[in-house]
Amino acid sequence: MKQKRVIPNGYMTVGELAKKMNTTVRTLQYYDREGLLSPSKQSDGGLRLYTDKDMVRLHQIQSMKYLGFSLEEIKKRLVVLETPADVKNALSEQARGVMEKISSLSEVLLVIEALKTEIEQMNTVDWSKYADIIALLQTGNKEYWVLKNFDRKVLEHIKSRDKQSSEAFEKTWEQMCNKAIKLQENGMPPESEQGQAFAKEWWEMVSSYIGGDMSLLPGLVKFNENRDGWDGSWRVKWERAVDYAETAMSVYFDKLGYNPLKEAGQ
Numbered sequence: 001m002k003q004k005r006v007i008p009n010g011y012m013t014v015g016e017l018a019k020k021m022n023t024t025v026r027t028l029q030y031y032d033r034e035g036l037l038s039p040s041k042q043s044d045g046g047l048r049l050y051t052d053k054d055m056v057r058l059h060q061i062q063s064m065k066y067l068g069f070s071l072e073e074i075k076k077r078l079v080v081l082e083t084p085a086d087v088k089n090a091l092s093e094q095a096r097g098v099m100e101k102i103s104s105l106s107e108v109l110l111v112i113e114a115l116k117t118e119i120e121q122m123n124t125v126d127w128s129k130y131a132d133i134i135a136l137l138q139t140g141n142k143e144y145w146v147l148k149n150f151d152r153k154v155l156e157h158i159k160s161r162d163k164q165s166s167e168a169f170e171k172t173w174e175q176m177c178n179k180a181i182k183l184q185e186n187g188m189p190p191e192s193e194q195g196q197a198f199a200k201e202w203w204e205m206v207s208s209y210i211g212g213d214m215s216l217l218p219g220l221v222k223f224n225e226n227r228d229g230w231d232g233s234w235r236v237k238w239e240r241a242v243d244y245a246e247t248a249m250s251v252y253f254d255k256l257g258y259n260p261l262k263e264a265g266q
Contacts, residue, residue, distance in 0.1 A: 011041060011049040021058050028058075034071055036061055036078070056087075063094055067101045154219035157210070169209055176202055177241035180248075184240070190248035196255075199248035214260060221261055 007013060018025045031037040032048070037058055039048035057078065064074045077093050161169075179198060188194045210216040224242060253259035 007047070007049065008041070008043070011051060012055075014039070014048045014050065017050045017055060017058070021055060021062065023058075023062070031058075031061065034075075036071065036075060056090075060090055060094065064097055067097050068104075069097065154216055154223070157213070157216055172205055176205055176245070177238050180241035180244040184244055190244060191251045195244075195248045196252055199245070199252035202245045203249055203252065217260060 012020070014025050014028050018028055028037065032039065037054060040051045040054055041049040043049055060078055061074055064077060065071075069077070077097065078090075176198075180202075183194060183198060190196075190199070206220070210220075224246070249261065250259070253261070
């Protein structure tokens with residue numbers, strides 16, 4: 001009679017581990033080859049044996065795989081599990097992975113909702129427009145409605161900017177708009193010294209954004225003129241600021257004897 005192979009206390013076979021963790025023996029063998037999860041011991045008969053600690057490590061791997069991390073990323077994130085601090089660090093790492101995926105999925109959801117809204121409003125299929133929306137959202141620009149008001153040249157410029165530079169410009173834009181509103185609240189006319197200092201700063205912001213490419217100005221001027229197409233929630237606050245900036249820059253350029261915005265609007 002063939003003698004039954006005895007499994008040492010505290011160990012389990014690859015098949016038992018696979019069953020407990022709802023996976024396959026082939027998957028565990030693959031993880032072993034890839035250096036993700038190797039057996040803690042091999043019996044005299046050649047059995048691959050695992051421990052409860054291995055099962056916890058496998059849970060780490062499965063969790064991160066479920067979250068969409070590649071095996072290479074999982075390798076870098078796995079930590080040793082020898083002390084309570086190690087286990088805590090492992091859980092913290094998994095928590096960070098969950099938060100990253102929540103953020104990523106939130107962005108995906110935003111794109112889906114934006115496309116759905118666009119389809120409802122347009123009642124047609126325009127894949128070029130959808131691609132533009134996705135490109136804008138991927139740079140962190142949530143104001144996808146601007147697509148209806150910017151010309152192709154300006155859109156290409158927006159899409160060419162990386163997320164960091166887009167976010168920096170949006171922050172500067174908001175700060176400048178708040179400054180314009182504050183100047184109005186303090187009774188500072190656009191032609192005042194403070195108003196003209198603001199005009200100079202505003203023009204420097206615009207010039208920096210277009211990178212010296214004056215051919216982008218007509219598209220920006222047209223966007224400013226077509227305010228009926230502005231998003232309602234966005235328009236309420238910023239239209240007031242832009243009106244002040246426009247008047248201040250008109251005075252500023254008159255003093256310089258040169259108005260690039262007027263020339264762009266012709």
